[in-house]
Amino acid sequence: MDPASDSCRSGRLCARCVLRPVAGQPGPGGDASCPFAPLAEPLRQLARGERLHAGGDELDGVTLVVEGALKSVCFAPDGEEQVLAFHLPGELLGLDALSAGRHGSDVVALSSAIVCQFPVDGLLSRATPRAVAQGRLLRAIGESAARDRPQVQLLLRRQAAERIALFLDRLLIRMQPPGESLVELTLPMSRDDIARHIGLALETVSRGFTRLQDDGVIRVLGRHIEIRDPDALARLARRS
Amino acid sequence: MDPASDSCRSGRLCARCVLRPVAGQPGPGGDASCPFAPLAEPLRQLARGERLHAGGDELDGVTLVVEGALKSVCFAPDGEEQVLAFHLPGELLGLDALSAGRHGSDVVALSSAIVCQFPVDGLLSRATPRAVAQGRLLRAIGESAARDRPQVQLLLRRQAAERIALFLDRLLIRMQPPGESLVELTLPMSRDDIARHIGLALETVSRGFTRLQDDGVIRVLGRHIEIRDPDALARLARRS
DNA sequence: CGGACCTTTGAGAGCAGTCAATGCTGGTGG
DNA sequence: CCACCAGCATTGACTGCTCTCAAAGGTCCG
Structure with a gap:
């Protein structure tokens, strides 16, 4: 099986991808031609309650939710679970690990879920054919950073x-x-x-x-x- | 005056820059040789209470705090001011605008402050000599994304x-x-x-x-x- | 010295947390 | 097909913390 093409083979899965909506990209071939396929690992299926990764784990890569829903949780020292975020289809997670190199929270599937992972090496590579994709990714990163803000606004109420x-x-x-x-x-x-x-x-x-x-x-x-x-x-x- | 070199001419100002601390970089020339100088605009001085930009403003670029302190604020529809974040020397702000192209909050100086701005064009450019700097920047972005998380953790207490x-x-x-x-x-x-x-x-x-x-x-x-x-x-x- | 802004402190009311019990739902096995 | 069970959701009563309102005290600046 070819990992790269597998991750974006299905148009259904990629239709809502945050990385996709860019200026004109409906070209022939439709959904099958995901420009990020070369950067992605094979799709990964998670069962309800299964953990994608734990806080402290080495950064495997940035993750895109394809189907289902997940939560990012951490634990206060008294053992209390805090839910930092919910992750819905089409959203990115794992950005907070880009600097430290390891994840800052556990990510757990709320139901059976499918995710698409992008190894960090690919993102940092300075190979030129990927430059465009990198730009798009940068925008997606900003989008994700922006998504944290409303959560703070909410908690300030x-x-x-x-x-x-x-x-x-x-x-x-x-x-x-x-x-x-x-x-x-x-x-x-x-x-x-x-x-x-x-x-x-x-x-x-x-x-x-x-x-x-x-x-x-x-x-x-x-x-x-x-x-x-x-x-x-x-x-x-x-x-x- | 050369804008590029001006922004990082002073070692004092750049010493704590989040973009700087990378593997080995103490080489001769010391602080004067900031690798980000080519990407930066001239330093900008702000007075206490002065606004760097308002929510809704077009994205000028990512901003680094050099000296002083700032706050990001937004207003609940009832007029109540919410302080989303404080920005201290060495920290980046404005990332949330990378996707939407416009800022999501007002940023105001708490005291007189000095900031260093990086136009977004430079960040998105795929010119190769900047590739290394881009990688470093990506890490800094992750760092900033990670800084939002503790705020959520705090508010969950x-x-x-x-x-x-x-x-x-x-x-x-x-x-x-x-x-x-x-x-x-x-x-x-x-x-x-x-x-x-x-x-x-x-x-x-x-x-x-x-x-x-x-x-x-x-x-x-x-x-x-x-x-x-x-x-x-x-x-x-x-x-x- | 005066005044604006900020900080501290007090008193009282209301809202959310805690403890506790009951009800509901969806899945499993008899 | 139904009974049972475990996890989840709802509701109630009460306590306590935080908000609100109010006033006085401090500090910094002009």
Whole structure:
């Protein structure tokens, strides 16, 4: 099997890739011709709960989520798990290891998942045919750096209701394909994971969801969420 | 005046540059030979309160803090200022704009400051003599991405005392030159700025400092902080 | 010396955390 | 097909911490 072509053989998998959307690239051959294929390792499949890598592990490379969802976690010295980020299809992870050479957090699959890894050697190589791809990658890196910022903004909100509304609103945006507008979604993570991600007790998260339901903003059935009033949700996320 | 050489003419200014510390580079010529000089614009001086750029501004380039301190702020829709980050000498800022092409937050000088800017064109250029510098830059980018993570970790702590201790401990680490161990420091930011950065009310921050003083961990005189028991501080930051 | 800004301190109310118990759901095996 | 079980989600009661409001004290600068 050819590792390079395997990782991007399927158009379905590459369609939402963050590395792809660049000026004109719909050329003949379609999705099969991923410009990053030469840099990638074979796709890797993960089972629910399986660990992609642990904090302290040597940097294997930057990772792209193709399917499923993962979380980055670290542990406070008292053993408390902190969820630093969720990683959805099309998003990059592992950038924080580019400098230190080793990962700063554990990354665990929330469900069965497929990822695409780019060895760091390829990224740092100064071979010229890859220069264009490198530029594109630099942009993707900036994108990822930018994605951390909203998380900080969220955590700076001191009202639990605001945090929960913001979290939901942003997850919605990240999950919906460009142009579409999701009306319902199934959360890939537990209430506990959400709580550890937005800095609240899990009971507070649960109460928050219930409250949003009572107010007619969403409808909750466990992890299945129906958005009844997207504007109200956005308003709650942005105001107060 | 030659812009390129001006930006790194002074060894004093470049000594702590994040871009500099690479394998062997002490060669003759010393600090004057900054390998990034060809990529940089002339140094820029900022007065206290002066804005380097605003959120939404077109990306001018990645910025290195040479002297002084700055803060990145954004405003919640209700007008509340949120301090996303503080930027100290030797640190990079503006990475989050690499993808969108425009800055995501206002950056304001906390005191008079000097910065060194790298136009984005130079960074994306695939000219080969710069390839090495690009690799180094990629590492610096990863470093910056990694610096955002601790902020999230900090905000996930729910106890005010922990957040304050963590904030102080990390600021200490960032401010002390490698190898040295600071015993006292002068905070470049106000209690209000700290509060808006770690998600607390300014009164809570003030009380936290007082508490640390009462416990014999630090000594407080306004913005001047003396570390009386570094181990205790580290312990508070990492435990409970 | 005056004033603006920053910091500290106090008192009270409200919100979120903790502890505890019940309910629900999805998967497994009888 | 149903019973059971484990993990997850919801709800309630109570405590405690942090926010808010308010005022006084300090510091730095003009």
